[in-house]
Amino acid sequence: MSQPHIHWLTENKQLNQAVALWQEQSWLTLDTEFMRTKTFWPIPGLIQVGVGDDVWLIDPLTISDWTAFTECLMNPGITKVMHAMSEDLELFRHLTGQLPVNVFDTQIAAAYAGLDFSMGYQRLIAELLDISVSKGETRSDWLARPLTQSQTNYAALDVFYLGKAYPKLVQALEGKGFSDWHREDCERQIQSVGTDTDPKQAWRDVKLSWKLNPQQLAVLQQLCYWRETQARERNLSRNRLAPAGALWDLARVQPKTPHDLRQIKTLKPQTIRQSGNEILMQVNKGQQVPKPDWPEPPAGPLPKRVQPCVDAIKKFCKHQAAELGLLPELIPSKVWTGSLLRGWLKTSEFTLPANVTGWRVEEVLKPMIQHLNSLNFQKHQ
Template identity: 45%
Template structure:
């Protein structure tokens, strides 16, 4: 297979506008980004790669000031944007441009519907479907440096060049297996989720061991998590530079009221104490004043030993179904199904597909997995009650 993309460096608004004019007539566009994210909260874009067939444009985000034509391409519903493991790239576009590519064809997700590993890396994907071994030596390059080296330019261009070659192959194979609609549904869901701004007030619910805390302690956790999220964004630093994740639970549990006690908290570094120590103490004090009526409710504990047989039954059923459907097992959210269905059973005595679960799963998972799983579990329940 030919290994020679035609590369154009785009470093001014006029050249970008001309390229975008060419792309408005294509049916699909390979798309990728290179960025740095070592000491910041937000990714710093170093390069955007876009192209159709062998024509690859490397766009310098440090030089472009008018992104309007490019945003029009990203938002054009008639152009499929072909990407691989698009999650972090979507974050780059949202931060840089305030918009997202739509619709997207995610190649990593596509091979999951073809029975291949869910987390198949790009190099392995190219090797498996195109028989080409890609170099990995520029994976951790400094993409903010200028000028980029010849190796960096080639590496970046080939990422999109081979996406364009993979797209028709994967599209045909999805069609052969009648998985196109499933893949489209999941790609669309990924874009919808990327558009949603996270509710920073709910960040405390994801803290490790939060279920062990009482309402007053949860109020402290809630306040500290909100402070952590807002400050990390405002200062553009990783969350753990504000409060380390390992510090959240002991802070909420023990509620230190001075710096001497605070510095004994796990992972409370001198830098965090110096920059944020007084603010952390202030947030703890304020959270302790929250009225009883405004305290959060306790979170549910992990499923008990009594639930274990049902969790295993769900896990085994989902594994069997993924093998029967010839899809990656990770496409079926076993943990979500187990937590939702088993908790409902423990509360009501039966298994039912509730609207929140239906919305979370989407149509193909409901049809192929959930409906039959609920029947299967209720049959097991009835057999257990009769025996």
């Protein structure tokens, strides 16, 4: 296979000239390299764009005007091809203030093509192109300058090989009739990246929160609100402020002094030194929340008696996946099981969960609900 022609873009004028060429294409490949060890937002180290045998390496450390590039990302006439694109999308959003439109995720495409679910880039290229891609630069320092020749080659080949794999995936999806379903999942991922966590609701992501009483939940909510908002404002990773595993303990114990903090095993001494006083302030603030404003406790685990229903849902999803010619992971029963069963426990009937849209409603959920209701499960067996 031929090798890519590499072009470096280190000035605004060079980038604008390249964008003019990209705007004439029907599709292009994209990838990013970044650092994110201690920050909330990814720090871009390199952006790669591929068209045919040409690869452009954009240096975000020297480019200051992203206007033309953003317009290219927002051009609905150009398909932007990426692999496992969620982190790339997040970087583009932070860098440009926008999310790309008309995207094609090759990892999702590989699943619809029947190759594998959550397939890594190296395996994808090996499967489709019979090429072994080195992983040697995966954890490189992409903010270092100059980049090594090895880093440059690694970054360029990422989008170069992706450009060779993309037409094969398009052909596979069209042959199986899954192009529209794949496009829908890609659009859903864009929507997911574009939806920020509400800091007031961040506490809901804490494991075992259902075990806390409402007063403890008020403290947990305050801690999570502080952690989420400050991480964004200071551009620090959430765990630099307070590790996720300590939040539940903090809300349950509600420490009052630095000595109390040191008794919580999930808190490291470094965290106590850096954030201890702030954590104590947030615990105190949460304790001041009036009773009418305490959060509603979340639902706990489902009772064991629903296990026959769970088994029936899993069995139906597996069967339906086989009928549709899909990998079973593309019909994720866990996503719907909780809401389906909680509704059934209240009304003795399975109904369509709220806010569910897309092809899975007609192809899976509606026939599954009809099937489940025909089985006449007994709630008190």
